Amino acid sequence: MIREEADFILPENAYGEEAAYTEILNDTLCQMMDADESVILFGEGINDKVALFGVTTGLAGKYGEERVFDVPLSESALMGIAAGAALEGLRPVFFHNRPDFILLAMDQFANHATKYRYMSGGIHRVPMVIWAAIGKGWGAAAQHSQSLQSVFAHFPGCKVVMPTTPFDGKGLLVSALMDEMPVVILEHRELLRKSGVVPKELYRIGMGKGVLRRKGDDFTVVADSVMVDEAMKAAGILEDKGISVDVIDIRSIKPWDKEIVLRSVKKTGRLLVADTAWHMCNFGAEVIATVYEEAFSHMRAPAIRVDYPDIAVPAGWTLEEEFYTGYGKIVEKIMESVKI
Amino acid sequence: MYREMMRIRILENRISEEFVHQEMRTPLHSSVGQEAVAVGVCMNLNQDDVIYSNHRGHGHYIAKGGNMGRLVAELYNKSGGCSRGWGGSMHIMDVGAGVGLTSSIVGGSVPIATGCAMGLKIKKKPNVAVAFLGDGASEEGNVYESICFAKVRKLPIVYVCENNKYAMYTAMEKREPSEHIADKFRSILHTEIIDGNDVEEVYTVMEKAVAKARHDGEPSFVECKTYRLSNHYEASYSEDFWYRPKEEWEEWKKRCPIEQIKEKILSENAENTEKLEEIERLVRKEVADAFSFAGNSPYPDRKELYSI
Secondary structure (H helix, E strand, C coil), rough: EEEEEEHCCCHHEEEEEEEEHHHHHHHHHHHHHHHHCCCEEEECCCCCCHHHCCCCHHHHHHEEEEEEEECCHHHHHHCCCCCCCCHCEEEEEEEEEEEEHHHHHHHHHHHHHHCCCHHHHCCCCCCCCEEEEEECCCCCCCCCCCCHHHHHCCCCCCEECCCCCHHHHHHHHHHHHCCCCCCEEECCCCHHHHCCCCCCCEEEECCCCCEEEEECCCEEEEEEEEHHHHHHHHHHHHHCCCCCCEEEEECEEECCCCCHHHHHHHHCCCCEEEEECCCCCHHHHHHHHHHHHHHHHCCCCCCCEECCCCCCCCCCHHHHHHCCCCHHHHHHHHHHHHCC | HHHHHHHHHHHHHHHHHHHHHCCCCCCCCCCCCCCHHHHHHHHCCCCCEEEEECCCCCHHHHCCCCHHHHHHHHCCCCCCCCCCCCCCEEECEEHHHCCCCCCCCCCHHHHHHHHHHHHHHCCCCCEEEEEEECCHHCCCCCHHHHHHHHCCCCCCCCEEECCCECCCEEEEEHCCCCCCCCHHHCCCEEEEEECEEEEHHHHHHHHHHHHHHHHCCEEEEEEECCCCCCCCCCCHHHCCCCCHHHHHHHHHHHHCHHHHHHHHHHCCCCCCHHHHHHHHHHHHHHHHHHHHHHHHHCCCCCHHHCCC
16 A cells, blocks of 8 residues: 555654665665556666665566666667557656756657657556656766756646755655656655665655645745755755744645645745756746746745756856855855845 | 548548538648558557557558547538547547557658557557657658667567658659668668558568567568559648659559459459448448538637637
């Protein structure tokens, strides 16, 4: 039986032994593959020593190369192959080390996988999962570091999630594997280094459900991916300055939890969105536009975005440090706003 | 074979005739002239085998057993259409008949067909997939990637290339290093180059290719030389001979796949004339019924836009 997130009240009440995030994902895949034999996994390097940071270690040995297999460097066709297999009743998970490589497969993602449900008049279902981990730092540079959530989220017919904790990583992976649409899971390399305690049994987290990570009355901060940790750090600093902050981990980009954001903004009247993407057309802009559309009268100050400048990520660490905004900028912007 | 080809020919011709009324609001790509490929291939397939086709897909759909009335209704954007009015001419399907949803991104359905073959194999079904593609599609990277993958994973699939010499209005010579598309894939998998206007040759070669796919997991690439006697699609600028020589068209008209098989049938026995006429009469009735079905089908409720 698959339980719901709410069964555990708070993730902190989870029980079990502490394990690495990647081990937890590995274990979740095993549980899902045991429960549903239509689940298959493939991706470049899935069975090598690195095994996608350990997420797929040992799975080929356990389930055989028919269900867990390495593939040629053909991202584009493989995205369509995943869709074709999904139409035939399988639930494929197509792994990428980095989201940057999904751009090679955008025709099959945007023109095909996400469209088949519509073009078939609602008859087809395309239950497939696309998994990738965003890179950051150590000279990852322009092509190994991109946060492409708003690119994927733009297309009707898909879902996009960005888990930030092992608990959410497991619950959202289970949900993704039970969904009837293509779901893009964007993990973050930095977050995958975490560890945590999660329930052993399967549970799911509803798509489009954000979570309040910290409670406050003065400011609403909505964040995704690694920006959640930055926002939490900023909230700690701001508390010392007498400003209390609601930190919302949005978790799911498409669909996204409008209600949790509107509820908070109606209380605080102030909003900052911290997004791991570039400034232009990002998810933060979507959140702010929606808040202005639906809760304008509650706003007491202009909304703020903290995100990345419209520049490709540089390799060198000094330039890189300048590029990656984080908690410092969040604190600065909130202090400025409160002074007004 | 004659009957199946006539079903496609008469349907396509009727579609072209009706198109002028502008009631079918969808880009229509006629497959007149290429019927032998669709029929010769699909006659080797069972109901549970699956085909994936492209923008020029009416013939494949019909040959594989897709419901004709629902196809015509789809062209009229009706709710009784095979894709409930969402697909139009370029996105047709019939799950029960093994017709996968067609793609209008050239070469786009080839990876989907390949994934379908992988699904059939993993689910241990005794079925095969067929990917129809044109000469233009063979220039897309997706096709190369798919074919390599199918060979490596031993997938039950046949890639059927209808080489009709033109990608829209651009001739082969301007696009291809060789006159044979199959040359590009010869080092990867088993290839055949055949006369796509000879339905019996298509049938015989495909029989072997399908058997290899079904029993040995050995994919093939079959290049069928054919020609579209129709235009690229139903539009005024698509007519006449500004992009291809009239003599070439006339030459291929003489090699019309239906005329060829008709001649053969009659040369075997002149008394078959009546039988052929009877077939034609029944097919015309079937096509007329399909148009009536479409005419009687309502448009989708506008609120259905939000239903998917």
